[in-house]
Structure formats: C-alpha cells, structure tokens
Amino acid sequence: MTNTRAGGRRRPPQKEDGPRSLDRSALQAELDMRTSGQRLTPAQRRIAQCLVERGSEIGFLSSTELAELAGVSQPSVTRFAMVLGFDGYLEMRKHLRGGVAMNEDGVGSDSNRYQTAVLAEVDNLEELARAFADADEINRIVDAMVESKPLAVVGLRISTGLATQFEFYASRIHSDVRLIADGGSMTQDRLQQCHLAGGRTALFFMLPLHPKETVQAIQFARELGMRIILVTDTSFSNDEGLADFLLKARVNSRLLFDSYAAFQLIAAVLLDAMCARMNGKAQRRLETIHESSKKRRVFL
Numbered sequence: 001m002t003n004t005r006a007g008g009r010r011r012p013p014q015k016e017d018g019p020r021s022l023d024r025s026a027l028q029a030e031l032d033m034r035t036s037g038q039r040l041t042p043a044q045r046r047i048a049q050c051l052v053e054r055g056s057e058i059g060f061l062s063s064t065e066l067a068e069l070a071g072v073s074q075p076s077v078t079r080f081a082m083v084l085g086f087d088g089y090l091e092m093r094k095h096l097r098g099g100v101a102m103n104e105d106g107v108g109s110d111s112n113r114y115q116t117a118v119l120a121e122v123d124n125l126e127e128l129a130r131a132f133a134d135a136d137e138i139n140r141i142v143d144a145m146v147e148s149k150p151l152a153v154v155g156l157r158i159s160t161g162l163a164t165q166f167e168f169y170a171s172r173i174h175s176d177v178r179l180i181a182d183g184g185s186m187t188q189d190r191l192q193q194c195h196l197a198g199g200r201t202a203l204f205f206m207l208p209l210h211p212k213e214t215v216q217a218i219q220f221a222r223e224l225g226m227r228i229i230l231v232t233d234t235s236f237s238n239d240e241g242l243a244d245f246l247l248k249a250r251v252n253s254r255l256l257f258d259s260y261a262a263f264q265l266i267a268a269v270l271l272d273a274m275c276a277r278m279n280g281k282a283q284r285r286l287e288t289i290h291e292s293s294k295k296r297r298v299f300l
Contacts, residue, residue, distance in 0.1 A: 027096065028052050028116065034084040037235060039208060042256050043072040047080045049113050049254075051096070059097035063089040117254035124250040124262045131248075132269065141245045142273040144227050148201035150176035152194040152226070156183050156214050159205040162231075162260065166205070166267045172289055173275050173282035180217075187217045195224045203270075204243075206232045207260060208251060218242050231266055 031048050040048065050070040051058060066089075067074040081092035132138065145151055151174055155163020160181045167179040178199070180190045191202065202221045206214045210232070218228055219242070230236075230243035233251045249262035275282040293299060 024052055024055055024116070027055055030096065031084070038083060039235075040083070040253060043070075043076045044080045044083060045253065045256055046070040046072055047077055052116070053113060058093060061093070113254070117252060117259065120254045121252045121259055121261045124252055125265065128249050128262045128265060137245075138269065138273050139277065141229055141247070142270060142277050144201045144229065144245065145203060145270070146174065146274060146277055148199050148227075149174075150178045150194050150197055150199040152178050152180055152191060152199050152202040152221070153205075154180045154187065154191070154202055154214070154217060154221075155205040156181060156187065156217070157211050158209075159207045159214070162207070162263055162267060163205045165264075166203070166271070169271050170274065173271070173278060173285055175285075183213055187213065188220045191217060191221050191226070192224065195221075195226060199226065201227045201229065203229045204231065205263070206230060206236070207263065208233050208235065208258070210236060215242065231263060 031051065035048075047066065047070045050066060054061065054066075054069065061069070063077045064074050067077045070077070078089050081087075081089045084092055086092040086095065151170070153163050153167045153170065155161070155166075163181055164179060167177050171177040176197075178190070178194050180187055180194075182190065194202070202218075204214065204218055204221075218230065221228060222242070227245070228243045229245045229247070230238070231247045231249075234248045235251075236248065238246050247266050249266060252259035252261065275286075
C-alpha cells in the first residue's frame with residue numbers, strides 16, 4: 001500500500017532503521033568502569049572482548065550464543081554479568097544495548113582488539129610518565145640500591161622474568177647483585193645470606209596475582225632490617241607499610257594474558273638512574289664488559 005499524507009500527496013517510503021553499532025570505545029569504557037579494581041579470569045576476558053567486537057549484536061544474542069562465540073561455558077557468561085553488577089545476563093544485555101552511547105552513522109570503531117590493547121598500554125605509559133614527575137624520589141630509591149652491597153633482587157612466580165632481566169643488566173653496573181627467584185623457604189634463606197653479606201636493600205617485583213610467599217618474603221626482609229623497594233601494580237595497597245619505597249603502574253588486561261610494558265619501563269628507568277648516580281664507575285664497568293665480549297666474540 002502506498003503511503004499518503006492527508007492532502008493526498010505521496011510520501012516517500014520511510015527507511016527502517018537497522019541495528020546501529022554500539023560505539024566500541026564507549027562500550028569498552030563501560031566495561032572498564034564496571035570491572036575497575038577486579039581481576040577478570042581468562043574466560044571473562046574472552047567474554048568482554050566478544051562483547052566489544054560484537055557490539056551491534058548485543059541486543060540479540062542469547063547467553064548461550066555469546067558463550068559459543070567467546071568459546072566459554074554458558075554459566076561463565078552469567079557469572080560475568082554478575083561481576084559487572086547485574087542480576088543476570090538479560091539485565092546486562094538490556095543495559096548495554098540501551099545505556100551505552102551509539103554511533104550516529106551506525107559504524108563502530110575501526111580498531112580491532114589488538115589495536116585497542118596497544119592503545120590501552122599507551123594510556124598506562126602516559127600515566128606512568130606523570131608518576132615519574134618527582135625525579136628526587138627516583139634518586140632516593142636508586143641511592144638505596146647503589147649503597148647496598150650486595151643488592152637483593154626478588155621476583156617470584158610471574159615476576160621472575162622481570163627480576164631476572166633487571167639483574168642481568170644491573171650486574172653490569174653494580175658490583176654485587178643477587179637474584180632471588182627460588183620461592184619457598186629458599187627465598188628467606190637467600191635473603192638472610194644477602195643480609196649477612198652486608199646487603200641492606202631488597203628490590204621486589206610483585207606482579208598480580210600477588211603471591212603470599214612474596215609478601216612473606218618482604219616481611220622477613222623487613223625483620224632483618226632491610227629497606228624494601230617494591231615494584232607492583234596499582235591494585236596493591238601498602239596500608240600495612242610493607243615497602244619503604246613503592247613504584248606502581250597499571251597492568252594491561254585487555255588481552256587473554258596480562259601485558260607488563262609499564263613495568264619493563266620502570267626497570268629501565270631504575271637501571272638508567274643507577275648508572276647516572278654511580279659517577280662514571282658504571283660506565284667504566286660497561287666498557288670493560290663490552291671489550292671482553294668483543295674479544296671473546298660473544299655476539300655475531
């Protein structure tokens with residue numbers, strides 16, 4: 001049937017509105033806000049990624065369909081909705097479909113989830129840059145490290161890699177750096193050995209999840225009288241005064257496994273500051289090591 005106005009003139013057919021795409025950035029911001037301070041499981045991260053990628057379908061997917069798309073179980077979807085503060089999946093779907101801003105042109109953001117993860121890391125680094133505004137605090141931390149001989153560097157479980165990398169470079173400019181990554185009772189044994197040898201500072205890396213054995217090792221080092229430098233994430237509270245110096249950054253949890261780019265940068269800053277505070281001694285050590293490597297043809 002042809003549509004007409006009251007005066008008999010033809011009215012052009014009205015174009016029906018199709019489903020508009022939810023703005024990816026707005027949807028991601030909503031999810032970030034609702035999960036702030038919480039640590040999502042790998043399954044929950046997959047669900048969150050799927051929600052952002054399938055923004056135009058949120059209002060039409062059942063919990064079972066979303067579970068299949070995310071490669072998780074249906075109960076995982078329900079639990080995720082409750083983590084976001086909803087009574088169940090239907091309430092979450094209704095809220096996200098109706099309460100998050102939509103693009104006027106119906107086109108979602110062109111960024112895929114990998115680009116979004118990188119951009120989130122850029123935000124973390126910008127926040128870290130602001131935290132580094134107090135160079136005097138960095139110098140105080142580095143002085144405690146330089147003066148301690150030996151210097152204990154502790155990293156357990158997921159933090160082992162970062163601690164190992166730091167020790168690798170620090171040992172090239174500091175005369176005695178001792179890596180402690182054993183875990184269990186051996187951690188306390190090695191801390192005590194370091195203290196008996198004259199060590200007065202311990203640098204701890206503690207990435208999430210925060211292992212109890214790391215906290216126990218920090219407490220033990222404090223009992224020995226050692227100064228504690230703790231590099232950890234922003235979710236960790238130092239209310240109990242575990243650390244004398246605290247350096248915190250954000251973990252990037254946009255992908256299935258965490259990204260720690262900001263912590264790599266903290267380590268690099270500390271190494272650079274150590275070198276600068278050692279009045280040429282560090283540079284001479286580096287040159288000696290470099291010449292030795294050349295003679296031994298260590299590298300291609």
